[in-house]
Amino acid sequence: MDVLPVRLDRADTCAVAEDLTGVEATRVRFAMSRPLGPAQVRYWKRAVAHVTRNVLAHDELARRPLIRAEAFRLLASALITTFPNNALGALGERAAPGTFTATPAVLRRAVEFIDANAHRDIGLAEVARAARIGPRGLQHLFRRHRDQTPPEYLRRVRLEGAHGDLVLAVPGDGDTVAAIAARWGFAHAGRFAVEYRRVYGRSPGQTLRS
Template structure:
């Protein structure tokens, strides 16, 4: 299944946004009973007939443009309507009955969206031509698809692209649970420019499955890492920017595409000079608190990303992003040392500010660098 936010930032699912010309209402976040439909008692005004209210998605906005939407229902018709709207599909439930729980838990982080969907009954859907990219990792059940006359079957452990190359398809889910990731065109174009500056623009994916089984595992681990980051409630632009770029770069590694790496350009080696290194270090020092990428650093010093990598490797025995992480770690160290008693500063807050979402990894890197723990530095 795929989302509707590939070219622009994805919008919250279902009734949170207008779709197909139908204007719906944005409801404030409220406690719900797991999204399960609620049946009100009989009332005289309705002639004693019970009324079943539709399930409402539970919406949590954590700030920084991040929105988490959770929808659950045991009504097959309602599931079909909601999931169809959420993923932009023409969807039909085949012989589905009320009872099993359908669910969608989705986190919209702007440039990318992560979701987990559970489809206990058979669901069929068709798609129109689109160009947005959605990666699906199947963890249970069966996903069958027919595209351009080619039939495919996917089961637990398989990773695939949905609607690759903008081609329409017909598909069906049977008792499926899967994780979905939507990537914006902007993220993909940035990743492609970094991988291959000779082919700018949004890459075209030429295959629907991972080039190798080990790459399917790589995608699953990367997606799980990002999903774990999102569950912390982090909204730091530095953390979210890194997470989105990591997903896009991994997608280019896992699935065949037109941005596949080629040999170096003559300028890549010619521009890998000490001067390039020094200008890049100055840019990083001045912008370490901003959400900057490898492509941003290279553009600032007027070289290709590959030339920048060669300069750091050849003259500093490191990489541009490793140096950026080291600078941010030093800034975090300075903040911890400068924090006075009672100032309300926390290790978690300082780490997140400088782009470190996972406290355990931050603490380990901090100890390697400074020989002590972040907490000890904060306590003085």
């Protein structure tokens, strides 16, 4: 099977594995011999093509910290699901009812941390540490009480941040929809516009011009 070569930082990749699986980053081990199968190879190639075409090919996007971070997470996630490693078995596991116990204060700490740091490159493990709970416990807590995952909530907060910037922007001062979207980690302006309209009922361009 032909696999596109990509070099990723090992420590950062293991941190993404911890975010995805809850397995401690220092315990993650890869067996970088052969991919798990043709379907995983296709997923890997699509991820590499997406980052190459939609991020690296655009200097302005490639310079944005959040865009770079999200592109890295995509590639690291694809690598984790494509090549054998000891964390892969934890992907998709669901805790049994009652496995995790957490107070409302834990969820509140997580939400407040995400709200205050959405402009930064933050991952699940960092949010979990701020909330004083394990990554898998945090995911269970969000699913149970908010019917969403922590990354989904983070994306929504970033969308709200982009909306705020669109509202405050002065037409003609140089801010564009694409630039504001990229500032908040949205690399694809078209997909951002679709998501924005679904939430706010109008296009981001209409908000910018109003």
